[in-house]
Amino acid sequence: MPYLSRIRINPLRAESRKLLASPRAMHAAVQGGLPGVPEQARTLWRLDPDNPHRPHLFVLTTEKPDWTHLVEGAGWPGAEGEHCAVRDYTPLLQQLSPGRSFAFRLTANPVQNTTSPDKATERQQTRIDAGGRRRGFRLGHRTATAQLNWFLTRTARWGFDVPHAPHLEEGHNADNATNEPPRDVRITTRHHRAFGKGQVTRKEAQVVMDSVTFEGRLRVTDPALLTEHLLAGIGPSKAYGCGLLTLAPLPGRP
Template sequence: MHGAVNMSFPALPTRDGSGPRVLWRVDRDAPAETLLFIVSPTRPDLTHLVDQAGWPAADGPGWTTFAYDRFLTALAEGDTWGFRLTANPVHHIHHKHAKEGEPTKRAAHQTPFHQTRWLLQRQEQAGFEIVRKPVERQLLERGDEHELIVRDQRPLQFRRPPAKSGREDVRFTKVTFDGRLRVTDPEVFRRTLTHGLGKAKAYGCGLMTLAPVR
């Protein structure tokens, strides 16, 4: 999927952090439905994906694009949105028998509690805050203070050419967050939406999408 998304653009934008990048996510909300979301600085051409995995003879082009600039510009401090984020929550640990001064190793957070804390620790610097629940709606004494659900944890492992041994496999964990947020810094939040949040962005992590709150 990483390669297929990259092939949708004649020239990929820079990945040095100086500008928006291509972000993507695959959602499977129903057994017979798979949705690919892409956010990018330029319009993608997904003809090849429709030919390989869609219905080329069906009515319509098989995908829909929207201009993002107007939506981003309209975001304002205090706006409340429903959101979905698929991310790679990680932390750094020392090897069990590591010697003093040895570098740390990146490891995935494994529990919903630590995955939630990972997101809460990044909300301020990302320009938003997760909406807190009223006390009377909190079902648990600890870990249920916010409008946030952690679901669909997927450990992934695959080989990236030209790697040959298992040690060179790509390994990471995807986690999906559904919740409600409030915009605290529109300029910073726009950067979060166009640059992504967390690691493994090339592999379908980091893209946050918004929906009106009912």
């Protein structure tokens, strides 16, 4: 049974500052709340810093978690209010039906695979010079236009589409080469990050990612496919806060 959790983070505490600064540390803290074997647990998480004084951590797990360690180390233990909420995710999944619209939020790492990077690193150039059969290089999209295009060209394979939004300003997120009205989606945050993988700090062993948060309105086209991606995540870098798509019902809309 899947569970969606929301944990309030106190950014003024020392433990919180460590977690907020390091996706690797946050991943370890999230795994610490699961009762099963961490390597076998399928987990997605996302940090929403809408309010910098009270950021929220959302986590989707396949088992019911215990976030006591996060509340005590990085929250407001003993204070009034709901500092940690764990909800059964099944009721929302049961609402998915073709044509149903939802508000959505997704933090993802838009990437492309290429065999000829424009600006190859020393390590990449060595592989290119070696010739022979080789895998392509996975590179992040760096511009907002490319990142938005990555998202919009993949929604069908994820089980939804993003309706047009004629009410938005012309050219807000549309391709100016076409006369199509913009889609009901916007990019709210973009971050380029590079950090060591594990205890290794060599440059070639670093994790490099360009995380992007998309928000807007989607329309369900394939409930089974959308359910699969809600539970399994979207795109790479899932261990580091990417891939979690969350939905919210839109009152009065089909």
